[in-house]
Amino acid sequence: MSKRTENFVCIRCPIGCRLTVTVTDGGVTVDGNTCKRGEEYGIAEVTAPTRTVTTTVRLFDGELAVAPVRTASPVPKDKIFAVLYAIKKTRLTAPVRIGDVAVADVCGTGVDVIVTRDIAAASTD
Numbered sequence: 771m772s773k774r775t776e777n778f779v780c781i782r783c784p785i786g787c788r789l790t791v792t793v794t795d796g797g798v799t800v801d802g803n804t805c806k807r808g809e810e811y812g813i814a815e816v817t818a819p820t821r822t823v824t825t826t827v828r829l830f831d832g833e834l835a836v837a838p839v840r841t842a843s844p845v846p847k848d849k850i851f852a853v854l855y856a857i858k859k860t861r862l863t864a865p866v867r868i869g870d871v872a873v874a875d876v877c878g879t880g881v882d883v884i885v886t887r888d889i890a891a892a893s894t895d
Contacts, residue, residue, distance in 0.1 A: 771795050776816055782807040791816050820844035823853050823883075827872050831891055832864030838886045839872045845879045852877045864891040 773794045780787045780803060790801045791812040800812035814820070822844050826836035845853055853876050860873055866885045873883035 774816075778812075778815065780808040780811050782811045793817075819847040821847050821850060823850060823857070824886075825854060825857055827857060827883075827885075828861045829866065829889060830861060830863045832866070832889045833892055834889050837862055837864075837866050837872070837889050839883050840886055841876065841879075842882045842884050845876070845881050849877050849879060853879070853883075857883055864889055 771794060773792065775790060775792045777788065777790050780789050783805065785804060787804050787808050788802050789808060789812045792799045792801075793816055798813050798816060800809045803809050803812060822841050824838070824840040827839050829835060829837045839857065841853065856873055856876050860883075862870075862872055862885070866872075866887075866889050868885060868888055870885040871882045872885055875881070876883050
């Protein structure tokens with residue numbers, strides 16, 4: 771029987787429980803959590819970890835040179851660098867609005883990258 775143990779801090783709530791997650795052939799057990807969300811986080815973290823990616827996209831003709839963006843939902847952790855590369859190649863033109871899709875289905879994850887701030891076009895005065 772194989773056994774692997776990992777220790778980390780839960781980030782699902784402000785408590786920050788110190789989790790001990792043990793993976794065996796029989797399944798996954800989580801110790802140290804004070805709520806159900808901690809158990810769910812511990813299991814997900816050792817079986818299929820995900821993260822929300824937050825960065826900026828180059829913006830043309832806007833009041834600002836870049837627009838803040840994030841993934842609409844978490845993406846697999848092993849795809850983060852590919853997602854960042856896809857976002858780096860993206861260029862938007864102002865105006866942009868909160869919720870606009872900057873990159874649809876980024877890297878085949880089924881997750882869109884969305885704009886998180888309204889930015890008007892640069893004034894031509």
